[in-house]
Amino acid sequence: MNKTELIDLIAQQADISKAAATRALEAMIGGVQTTLKKGGSVSIVGFGTFAVTKRAARTGRNPRTGATIKIKAAKVPKFRPGKGLKDALN
Known part of the structure; x- marks a missing residue:
């Protein structure tokens, strides 16, 4: 699924326009x-x-x-799935 398909899905499931779904996703x-x-x-x-971890120089x-x-050395984003997401996949 790409960004356009995700916007279409959000618009359809939330019963809002694609423009509103785009603004919501972008926000x-x-x-x-910004937080990261x-x-x-x-x-x-x-x-x-979503969190930030530090990668050492190498x-x-x-x-x-x-x-x-x-x-x-760099800061890299990291995602740790939650229990609900893990349970939905298994």
Whole structure:
């Protein structure tokens, strides 16, 4: 499912226009991004938790040349599924 299909599904199930569904989805994504940028986490009960983790700097290898390269430390988003989501899949 891509973003357009998700917007169509939201519009249909919530009985709202596609424009309203688009605004709702964009607001949700924007809220999650803003909170993660500030170092917080977003927990949606029954669905899961979005959080930020730190990845340490490390050395890697260029697959074409075989030369070693330094990979910078980075903050990466992480998603932990909640019990409701896990139960829905099994």
